[in-house]
Ligand SMILES: Cc1cc2nc3c(=O)[nH]c(=O)nc-3n(C[C@H](O)[C@H](O)[C@H](O)COP(=O)(O)OP(=O)(O)OC[C@H]3O[C@@H](n4cnc5c(N)ncnc54)[C@H](O)[C@@H]3O)c2cc1C
């Protein structure tokens with residue numbers, strides 16, 4: 001059976017859901033296809049439950065800061081309120097009825113199932129072919145990547161999808177991978193009293209970020225009692241009698257549970273991209289500034305490789321919507337992609353790192369400093385680093401409890417190409433955290 005529509009959206013992560021709803025509201029006939037839950041990884045297994053966990057763990061950390069500044073406080077962690085909030089307030093017990101109703105109320109048709117592109121503009125799901133006259137928008141996202149470590153595949157390891165569903169915590173946990181997922185979840189577990197060992201193959205935690213940021217975060221992890229091992233090579237993983245054993249050559253690390261957070265794999269293979277002229281073997285879907293990936297084909301979200309973040313997926317969704325509706329831009333611009341790893345301290349960054357700016361052959365100036373008066377008042381260590389070229393900022397990193405918020409002004413400066421001279425002429429309220437930006441900018445030359 002074939003049904004004619006204007007647009008098919010394949011995969012309804014944050015971007016796909018946005019595209020489907022906005023195009024339907026604009027009057028197009030839209031079918032949205034989702035194999036699992038409408039909204040994708042972020043609301044059910046990613047950002048939302050993990051940030052609920054982080055808010056709870058951060059509260060414990062604040063209470064533990066009391067002796068340094070204000071006397072004594074007793075802290076008795078309990079996972080039950082976190083598990084309940086995730087179930088009842090965040091995920092509706094992993095039920096997307098509300099999201100499906102929201103989508104359908106926009107006028108879109110929803111189909112639950114695994115869709116496959118079978119020809120130009122044609123997507124098949126559950127035995128029906130939808131023929132799109134205007135666009136197929138692919139937003140199929142990612143799955144946890146499981147590294148090819150001997151023995152690992154045969155063990156009952158966890159991924160982020162298991163950790164967010166926990167009702168009880170283990171006594172001990174090994175975490176493989178200290179990217180954003182590993183760093184955030186490992187610290188939550190540690191703050192709730194789990195004995196955590198974090199293993200990272202690269203020479204530092206959060207390898208894509210500035211080395212100074214990774215070093216500061218690693219120190220914070222160790223100060224909170226986590227074991228952190230960088231530059232490791234895991235030779236084997238075993239599971240017997242309820243215990244995981246992770247072998248680093250001759251050395252063995254044991255724990256009750258194992259979390260694999262070693263990166264993500266794009267859901268591109270097997271979805272039939274070759275029928276619309278795209279490479280089905282590629283790890284990312286190549287898109288232009290309008291998010292076009294071919295004739296009548298658009299791609300958005302993590303699969304585009306432009307930053308695996310909810311806000312990037314939704315930004316790209318808006319670009320694709322404008323293009324499909326025949327509107328003018330603005331088209332996609334990735335100079336000032338902002339990102340925050342919500343650890344304690346937060347690691348927030350925007351634009352290029354110093355190394356990336358140098359690789360691009362830019363005439364680079366850098367400066368860094370601490371959190372100034374506010375950091376001293378709060379007894380808080382932190383870092384602000386800026387990367388400038390030709391009189392404007394091209395990158396910045398902030399490490400601190402309010403790192404993501406301080407980074408906001410730096411993102412504006414990079415996005416709008418505000419000259420450093422102009423930034424130096426503005427007012428910075430005393431004693432805010434962001435006032436430290438001014439001193440760092442003064443050190444640029
Ligand atoms: C633990 C964790 C924490 C995170 N925290 C943050 C954060 O704080 N901030 C942030 O910005 N980002 C965060 N992220 C990343 C964020 O979740 C993703 O960038 C975001 O979900 C955007 O993904 P997406 O739009 O590409 O699609 P996804 O959310 O991956 O959704 C894609 C959807 O497509 C469906 N699908 C796949 N193939 C098919 C098919 N053939 N047919 C039908 N449906 C299909 C899938 O079932 C899925 O629901 C986090 C991720 C994780 C795992």
Ligand SMILES: NC(=O)c1ccc[n+]([C@@H]2O[C@H](COP(=O)([O-])OP(=O)(O)OC[C@H]3O[C@@H](n4cnc5c(N)ncnc54)[C@H](O)[C@@H]3O)[C@@H](O)[C@H]2O)c1
Pocket residue numbers: 147149176177178179180181182184199200201202206207232234261262263264307308309339340341342
């Ligand atoms: N706060 C946020 O915005 C947030 C939070 C979580 C995730 N995310 C997004 O999701 C993406 C995926 O996160 P992720 O942490 O899974 O991936 P990642 O690629 O960022 O990190 C994976 C880490 O695992 C390490 N690794 C890989 N194989 C290993 C091995 N065999 N042994 C030891 N270490 C190994 C890698 O070197 C890397 O540092 C992130 O890049 C980010 O874009 C964002």
